[in-house]
Structures are given as C-alpha cells and as structure tokens.
Amino acid sequence: MDKKTAIEKIKKCLALAKSANEHEAAAALRQAQALMEKFGVEDDDILMSEVCKDHVKAGAKAKPVQWESWLAVTVAKAFGCEIVFTRSLSAGYWLFIGCGPAPEIATYAYKVLLRQLKKARAEYQKRECKRLIPASRIRRSDLFCEGWVNAVSSKIAKFAGSQRNTEALKAYMTKECADLESLATRDRQAGKSLRGGDDGAHYAGWKSGKNAQLNHGIGGAADTTLSLGHTPQLS
Template identity: 35%
Template sequence: MTPEELKKIADKIAKCMALAASDNPAEAEAAKRQADALMKKYNLTSGDVAAAAVHEEYSDTKSVYRPPVYLCGLANIIADAFGCHAVVTLGLDFGFAKRNTRVKFMGLGIKPELAAYTFDVLRRLITRDRAKYAESLRKNLKRDTKIRRADLFCQAWVAGIAQQVRGFAGSEAEQQAIEAYKAQKFGENLKTDQRSGAEAKHGNDWKSEAAGFDAAKDVSLHKPVQAKRGALLGTCR
C-alpha cells in the first residue's frame, strides 16, 4: 500500500471514528462497525490511523554540517510552541553530491508549515545578529574566546525568544499521533543530541549573554507569523 493510499483509507476510518461519537446511537454503532471493518481489512491499528494524519515540513539550514546547539534549541522551542516535534536530518557531502542538513517539523494541519517558516525567519535573524556581535568583539581576542562569546550571545538570544514564542500547542491526541508517526518512520533510529552549549568561563562572558538577551528584545514574530498563517489558511479553502 502506498503512503497516498494509506492516507486515503486512514482518513475514511478517522471520519468513521468521529461519527462513532455521535449522539445518535444507531449512527454511532454503524460508524464504529465500519471503522472496525476497515481496520481489520487493511490490518491497521488506531495508531496507524492517527499517524496518517501527521505530515512534515522542513527547513533547510543552508549547511551540510550539524547545526550548533543554539539552533537545535531554537528548533525545539518553535516545535513546542506550534505543537510539533522537530527532528534534524544531517546533510551529506560527497564532493560530487551534497545535501544540506534539514530541520523537519512533524505535526497536524498547518502547524508544521508555521513552525518551519518561523524557524527560517529566526535562523536568518540569529545568523545576522551573531555575525554583527562577533564583529563587535575586540580584535585581539583569542579565536576560542570569540567563538565562545558568540555562542553565549546566541544561547541568550534563543532564551529571550523563548519568552516571546507562544503556543498553538496541540492536544494530547495530536501528540500521540506524532509519536505514532515517529515510531513508524524512524523506529529505533532516532538519536538524542547529547551536546552541551557554550559555558561562561571568564568574568566578561556575562556581557555576551546580556547582549544576546537585548538583541532578542528587538525581534517580533507576530506580524510575519500571522501573515504566513493567513496565507496557509487561504490555500486550504
């Protein structure tokens, strides 16, 4: 069975299951029987039906390398805010063929698209702000110190954004559907990123964190996200 065929059948079963909650006992019983018959015929479980409603939208990180810790943190914050789950698929570089690393957002309805769009916007902003901040550091600083302070800046930037991103978080049923989808698609192959972020080592490192928090205060997501949401809802009519 192709994914398209599975989704079509699962949609039909889902509609039957919804009708099974009808206040009309006869209608509810008939719908439940039909849902049970379809699941038996196609050897599907309720988890299969739920997972079929989940879809992905990805954001290209513009790099073949593993994203820095602060970008992974940003992806998770956005995923939580939109009731999605985020998974990073690493890029490849064989010289003759390249594939950039992607952040995939899995969820229901328009939420994955909104999450991916939000991540695209914020990734560009934090990349810009990091470059500007790194340029402002003293020229005679050691390279490791510059990298650490730029990373501390970004981590604080992400923490500041976390206070602004508010949720369209999904229901428990939606989260269960996403978990079922992940289990079907990835099985035991998903790995948790165990890396830790940059840590302040010297007295002046706190200035980098303060600068990151300050930079995040200037970032507003309300207008672009609402515009994207309106556009997506328009395409569904």
C-alpha cells in the same frame, strides 16, 4: 482504494459513528470496522494520519552548534512539535513533526528567528569583536547567540499558543522514530572558563533577543507583526 485512502474513509465513518441517530451510527461503525480489517488498519494508523512534517536546512551536515539546536528545540516545543535532526549526503536538516499546520508554522518561525539571530550576531561581531583573535570572537559570538535564544524562549511559547496532539505524536514517534540517537551538538564553550567580557556577550545577546519579532499569521492569515519583547499580548 489504497491504505491511505481507506484511513481517510475510516475517519469519516468514525465521525458518523458519533451521530445521534443510532442506526446511522451503528452502520458507520460497522463500515469503519470492515475497512480496518480489510486494509489492515490499526488504531495507531488512524492516529498517525494526523501527523505531518516540514523541514529546514540546518547549519551543519552532522553536528550543529549548540545555540542552533536550542533554537530549533525551543520553536518545536512552542508549536507543539517534535524535532528531529536528520542528514543526507550533502546537508543536515531540522525536521519538525506535528499535527495540522503546526510543522509548517514552526518551520516558518524558525527561519524568521534564525535570520534575525544571524543578523544580530553579525552586528555584534562588527561592533564588539574587532580586536579579538578568531577563537575569542567565535566564543563571544556563540555566547551572544545563547543569550539571544534564552530571551526568545521565554516569550515564544506564549506567542505560539499551539495545542499538542500528544497521542498522535506518541504513536508516530514510537513507530517511525524508535531508533533515534541523542544528538551531539558542538558546544564551543565546553571545558572553558568564562573570561572577561564573556558574561557581557551573553547579556548583550539576551537584550538583543528581547527585540526579536515574528509575524502572527502565515499563508492566508493576517500578518500582524508582534514583538516578542514588548507586545502586550505576550506580557
């Protein structure tokens, strides 16, 4: 038996220790304590066994744009996850850390929303940015994206309805992510004053984001399409 297997057995013993049968409960607790001592298992190890991870490729290797970071943080928070930006030699990744199916669902939601946002951004550029120089086109498009994320963030938490296992995540983050540094994102608006049309770009993004959609269900669950802007359940 390795440590991982021992932890699963300890968890079962601790569950039995809650039995109404005093003898059964006492025996289960003794077995759990014996296994913990034998395999060097601590209370935090048991808590951390509830934590799992899922990841999705980011749009940058080292410094993602600000609106992308906002979207990742918004989704993680809504589904009861912690979010970490990590990178390999070839790419950057958003790592969703949570309990049960939460990281998988958060990753799914992020991919769906990012795909819709990129499509909306492209349509906005084609419709509104034809005559702009490249720098202005990027600035307006980023403002559009920020407005889009703002609209989604006000609705997605109600859609998710996830419960956060605070103790398990705290134990995991303390042990595994203690040395994390603050993520420096690319804010292409930093130090720049808004110009004519910039406010309109943000508002156009906000209006577009109100029409974003997610499927309420993943895997074997029923896939019911819900609008984040016009669904009664989210009002």
